[in-house]
Amino acid sequence: MEGVLVTGTASADLDGECVRCLEPIRDELAVRFQELYVYDDLRDHNPDDEDDDVSTLQDDLLDLEPVLRDAVVLALPFQPLCEDDCPGLCPECGARLIEDPDHAHEAPIDPRWAALTEIDERPSGHTP
Ligand SMILES: [Zn+2]
Ligand SMILES: [Zn+2]
Structure with a gap:
């Protein structure tokens, strides 16, 4: 009516x-x-x-x-996911973890020691 x-x-x-x-x-x-x-x-x-x-x-x-x-x-889904348990991206290199579940990196270097590795990579000392 x-x-x-x-x-x-x-x-x-x-x-x-x-x-x-x-x-x-x-x-x-x-x-x-x-x-x-x-x-x-x-x-x-x-x-x-x-x-x-x-x-x-x-x-x-x-x-x-x-x-x-x-x-x-x-x-609409509030947070759309490609898979319900999408593992997201590797925080180190950005690889998709769903395609590479065993993805691993060397343990990251302690930032306090990182400066020492730079010293190691420099040409050593004065050449005579
Ligand atoms: Zn995803
Ligand atoms: Zn990675």
Whole structure:
């Protein structure tokens, strides 16, 4: 009586990247939505009372975009992952650990001693 109840399903293609390893992710999403569009002439036209939560019919048309956008945004994963247990990137070299799980580096040199290795690599002493 007071408006038009819209119910629907929308599908969308997702295109993003894993938050841990930055690998591109493609997926599909299907969302259901339902919204009541109120007849505009039934509302009080008080400019101080802009109620953004109410969808209205504009003449005989309704604007699906904000409803669709809200439904899709709410359904998006907050932190998309390429795999549920994506191990991310190696903090040393940036390799993807999912492709190289046994990935290892020599134990990093204690930064307090790093200056000594630089001395070792210099040409030694004065040549006669
Ligand atoms: Zn990943
Ligand atoms: Zn590495």
